Amino acid sequence: MAITIEIDHAKTRAKAAAAAGQPVVPQAVKGPIRRIKWGVVLLALSIYYVTPFIRWDRGPHAPDQAVLLDFANGRLYAFFVEIWPQDLYVVTGLLVLASTILILTNALAGRLWCGFACPQTVWTDLFLLVERLVEGDRRQRLKNVGAPLTTKRAIRIVAKHAAWLLISLATGGTLIFYFTDAPRLQRDFASADVSANALTWMLVFAGTTYGLAGFAREQVCTFMCPWPRLQGAIWDPEAYTVNYRDYRGERRTSAKKATEMRLQGKPAGGCVDCGQCVAVCPIGIDIREGPNFACINCGLCVDACDGVMAKLGRPRGLIDYESWSNIERGRRREAPVNRLVRPKTIGLTAACVVLAGAITLALATKTAASLSVQHDRDPVAVSLSDGSLRNAYTIKLLNKSLSPHSYTLSVTGIDAKMAIIGNETLTPIEVAPDASESLRVTLTATDPGQGDIVFTARDETGATVLSAKDKFVER
Structure with missing residues (x-):
């Protein structure tokens, strides 16, 4: 089944209106x-x-x-x-979730966000x-x-x-x-x-x-x-977008002529060609010409058409929120089918739930402090005169809370002597509220072997334990 979304007539109307100076x-x-x-x-x-x-x-x-x-x-x-x-990953997750919800909305009801x-x-x-x-x-x-x-x-x-x-x-x-x-x-x-x-x-x-x-x-x-x-x-023929039921509306003619034609046994549609659907459209398109990429799915033409039908004593819904697949079924005189729940919408809904759950979990487990470590790159290791090796690191402690905290730094995974430049006695490191502290740390080992090490920072209460992994390298 081939579907063509008309865009030319929207551009033609816009250019013609601009040329005539008529918005x-x-x-x-x-x-x-x-x-x-x-x-x-x-x-x-x-x-x-x-x-x-x-x-x-x-x-x-x-x-x-x-x-x-x-x-x-x-x-x-x-x-x-x-x-x-x-925490930029949380913002990224929220943006991905918003995009997924927008795509889900499009699969259910087209440009509903745009119209409302x-x-x-x-x-x-x-x-x-x-x-x-x-x-x-x-x-x-x-x-x-x-x-x-x-x-x-x-x-x-x-x-x-x-x-x-x-x-x-x-x-x-x-x-x-x-x-x-x-x-x-x-x-x-x-x-x-x-x-x-x-x-x-x-x-x-x-x-x-x-x-x-x-x-x-x-x-x-x-x-x-x-x-x-x-x-x-991403246009979906099963989405409930604003559409014109042409199988009911065509052939267009006035109410008086339609009555005469029906008396003569000739076919006449329900559309009286009053133009109200075009007059109320904020985009200026004619929804009767078929699916249009410019339609924002606001539904004002539905209200306009229903109002005219009510005055004529005819059933509403000549223009309505309807799937394009049901429009084609109506042309074949088949009953409409509601397919809002289908693999695509189920998958998108599941993706939204998973993303929302992941963001909630990230926010719930987000700590008020963090520890990061960066290995010196030039040189990565220094050989000392006694044959031992020394690696240097830059460690950053971030305190996001509104009260000061003291952290005790330690390292595991290696038998090495740790030294904090400017803090030779390894006293607890004070970090002011809503601030960070950068430390220069060296590890000196006689027979280290190359492998992973873990730096740990424990606050004075012992309730918060931060860790960061890096490597001790020989050359």
Whole structure:
């Protein structure tokens, strides 16, 4: 079975609209999917704007911001989780897990993330809401395209862009709150005592929001985002994406003509060719032309079509979340089959569970200290006058906790004399809170033999034992 995902008509529409100076102007629509989308928008914006102000007690000398990307000190805080540069594997695991969940979502329902929760979609919905409230719905805004500029319209344009800029500044300001103490920076903004660095980044993020959500909009989803380009490789005919049931809708004609044709015994489809599905599409595509890589699966065309069908007293679902395989089954007059649970989705779900379990285990077993050792490379070994051999190492003790610790260093796996440069008596090594100590250590042996050795650091309580493996080499 060969499937072709149409991309040419999306590009043609975009180029034609740009040539005519007409951006995609989606019409407002009401319905259950639109209500879900508004709920997601409200939830996403609430999380984004509120999270930097949530407090989390980590004890003295530690930041109390629940989510903080403290790049200056090399820390990432997320409630009870603290990530150091040495814990980069945890961040990598989270990114792999997020990618796997995205692929699983695609296998179940296509670009559902794009249509509901992607930041580009959320902020574009917010900007479109402002545009409708200020300039009117689609019909009025299309009338304004190319129309003479009147005083009333100029005031509305200024008001719209002023609202957009305020939202953009709030968005940019909130984003930098994630990188420093939010309440303190907010007070700095209020007193006009903010640093040039913070102000610059706020303006950069605000300008990005203003440009992408206010002007680029569907161009981001169609041309700038790499995710649509992957659809040809991972598009799944069993996924429940927005599709047009052409076996019900074709041949398209008006409601009046359809009734006449049926009375004459001629076939007539349920689609009245009203164009509402195209008018409400934020990307500007016609879903009736078949699967399209630009479709973000937002489902607004489903609400629009169902609304028209309800007014005509016809069954809903002419456009619906349906698998392409079921569309083809409908053409053959076969019953639809739900195949959401299949080897692909089972495998992806299992991968998500395994990744989530591994990350949870890594976080649960992550210690508040670490020990690393590096063998000197030049020279790797030194022959002494008495015939013994000496190897030198650089040992680093890292204390991630908020209290100082003392560690006693020892070595096993070799019969050798250990010396710590600057600490000849081998007294416990003090490591300050949230700090590290580097040591120069030598091992001197008369008849060592080449093999593995293990350095061990035990804290003063004996509760924490750190170890690191290396080698003792003869030449």
